[in-house]
Amino acid sequence: MKKPLILVTNDDGITAPGIRNLVEFMNEIGEVVVVAPNSPQSGKGHAITIDSTLTFEEINLDGPQKDYSLSGTPVDCVKFALNKILTRKPDLVVSGINHGANSSINVIYSGTMSAAVEAGVEGLQSIGFSLLDFSWDADFSQAKEYIQQIVKKVLENPLPKGVVLNVNIPKLKREDIKGVKVCRQANAKWEENFDERTNPHGKKYYWLTGYFNNMDDGHDADETALADGYISIVPVKFDLTAHEHLQNLRAILE
Amino acid sequence: MKKPLILVTNDDGITAPGIRNLVEFMNEIGEVVVVAPNSPQSGKGHAITIDSTLTFEEINLDGPQKDYSLSGTPVDCVKFALNKILTRKPDLVVSGINHGANSSINVIYSGTMSAAVEAGVEGLQSIGFSLLDFSWDADFSQAKEYIQQIVKKVLENPLPKGVVLNVNIPKLKREDIKGVKVCRQANAKWEENFDERTNPHGKKYYWLTGYFNNMDDGHDADETALADGYISIVPVKFDLTAHEHLQNLRAILE
Numbered sequence: 459m460k461k462p463l464i465l466v467t468n469d470d471g472i473t474a475p476g477i478r479n480l481v482e483f484m485n486e487i488g489e490v491v492v493v494a495p496n497s498p499q500s501g502k503g504h505a506i507t508i509d510s511t512l513t514f515e516e517i518n519l520d521g522p523q524k525d526y527s528l529s530g531t532p533v534d535c536v537k538f539a540l541n542k543i544l545t546r547k548p549d550l551v552v553s554g555i556n557h558g559a560n561s562s563i564n565v566i567y568s569g570t571m572s573a574a575v576e577a578g579v580e581g582l583q584s585i586g587f588s589l590l591d592f593s594w595d596a597d598f599s600q601a602k603e604y605i606q607q608i609v610k611k612v613l614e615n616p617l618p619k620g621v622v623l624n625v626n627i628p629k630l631k632r633e634d635i636k637g638v639k640v641c642r643q644a645n646a647k648w649e650e651n652f653d654e655r656t657n658p659h660g661k662k663y664y665w666l667t668g669y670f671n672n673m674d675d676g677h678d679a680d681e682t683a684l685a686d687g688y689i690s691i692v693p694v695k696f697d698l699t700a701h702e703h704l705q706n707l708r709a710i711l712e
Numbered sequence: 713m714k715k716p717l718i719l720v721t722n723d724d725g726i727t728a729p730g731i732r733n734l735v736e737f738m739n740e741i742g743e744v745v746v747v748a749p750n751s752p753q754s755g756k757g758h759a760i761t762i763d764s765t766l767t768f769e770e771i772n773l774d775g776p777q778k779d780y781s782l783s784g785t786p787v788d789c790v791k792f793a794l795n796k797i798l799t800r801k802p803d804l805v806v807s808g809i810n811h812g813a814n815s816s817i818n819v820i821y822s823g824t825m826s827a828a829v830e831a832g833v834e835g836l837q838s839i840g841f842s843l844l845d846f847s848w849d850a851d852f853s854q855a856k857e858y859i860q861q862i863v864k865k866v867l868e869n870p871l872p873k874g875v876v877l878n879v880n881i882p883k884l885k886r887e888d889i890k891g892v893k894v895c896r897q898a899n900a901k902w903e904e905n906f907d908e909r910t911n912p913h914g915k916k917y918y919w920l921t922g923y924f925n926n927m928d929d930g931h932d933a934d935e936t937a938l939a940d941g942y943i944s945i946v947p948v949k950f951d952l953t954a955h956e957h958l959q960n961l962r963a964i965l966e
Binding site: 498508514538541575608642647650652655678695699703710712 | 952
């Protein structure tokens with residue numbers, strides 16, 4: 459049987475430990491092509507590059523996979539890979555492993571998940587992986603078996619049309635991970651704070667900071683699963699229509 | 713009665729005709745504060761600025777409103793306005809009027825709509841407006857009455873929690889607009905094409921181009937309403953969970 463073709467991307471940049479671990483895990487499952495940003499692209503959401511141009515180059519990194527570094531966003535990487543690099547349609551697109559959580563509302567800010575969503579828009583099977591550890595030295599190996607299992611299950615059981623997976627992994631040792639839970643996106647948000655500084659010329663400038671506020675302790679929410687030591691999987695869709703409110707809103711707005 | 717406080721933003725930049733028209737329309741309804749990007753931010757999706765800093769300044773433009781220009785993305789503008797500029801919670805956030813469509817899948821790439829969604833995440837009433845005309849000379853005045861009507865209706869009938877509106881306006885004269893339709897997001901996508909060029913130093917570079925492919929002629933889809941001469945309103949949510957697939961996926965993935 460032909461090996462599945464797996465496209466790998468991320469938002470932390472092509473040399474980040476998270477993506478290098480994911481590539482290593484995927485090399486054991488399929489034929490791997492990496493098309494990832496040449497620089498960190500965290501928080502880029504679903505941004506695409508339309509006012510400037512893109513360049514790419516093949517780079518040589520350890521392993522049997524091919525690696526291409528692109529000057530764009532994670533979503534650009536998926537578009538560019540499908541149109542200019544891959545010669546056949548990939549069987550799966552995986553994004554990550556992100557350094558840090560993309561659970562709950564983070565899905566909309568995340569370049570990692572936006573790349574996965576873009577692959578879904580293109581009609582492909584797609585999964586984003588994130589580890590709840592921002593550190594560059596994070597230990598991605600603890601999640602290896604789980605990640606490989608999830609990938610194999612998706613290759614064997616294609617996801618419903620219009621759905622991609624948002625997988626978040628707690629920062630735990632392999633033996634302390636309790637298992638996998640399919641969840642809904644928790645109701646949570648960032649409480650922003652802008653840290654004010656003054657530059658040497660006397661002008662004020664600001665850093666976006668803040669803290670994460672989880673307002674949802676539902677047993678079926680991703681934040682709950684993660685807090686309980688489970689890997690959370692949220693099926694994510696890109697039809698954003700609030701179908702359940704169409705009828706009521708017609709009565710008011712039409 | 714106190715005038716409603718309306719925050720206005722966009723992604724084409726604070727001086728774009730689209731936002732200046734929207735400000736003019738909103739000045740007739742409420743007290744208006746504008747916090748918008750100091751440069752074009754189209755296609756920025758839900759990007760936020762975390763690796764660099766932000767600056768802002770108050771600028772003087774025609775009209776009774778206050779105008780603040782920010783060095784960030786549309787989503788940054790909403791966060792910054794709520795945290796550093798406004799002294800009370802706005803009654804409504806409006807984004808646009810975008811120069812060009814944000815119907816169907818464009819909602820996920822759009823800075824205009826991402827700003828509206830961010831306001832929704834913050835628990836605010838929020839609407840994004842877009843005109844199906846990319847031109848800088850587009851005639852936004854044709855839609856004035858409809859835009860004001862939609863805004864008044866939302867101020868009188870608050871939207872359901874977790875829902876914001878994506879309003880797209882066909883490029884038609886006032887008398888040729890057939891009315892308003894509440895719709896679902898059409899199933900459509902961009903078919904990408906990368907235009908290859910060679911720079912003076914012999915290196916290849918690429919422009920993202922493509923064409924829009926609407927695969928959905930459903931009578932309740934936004935693209936259909938627009939093609940038929942209606943203003944389309946899609947209620948958009950930011951809980952991206954594919955709730956309808958949770959049960960099936962549990963059987964496969966847990």
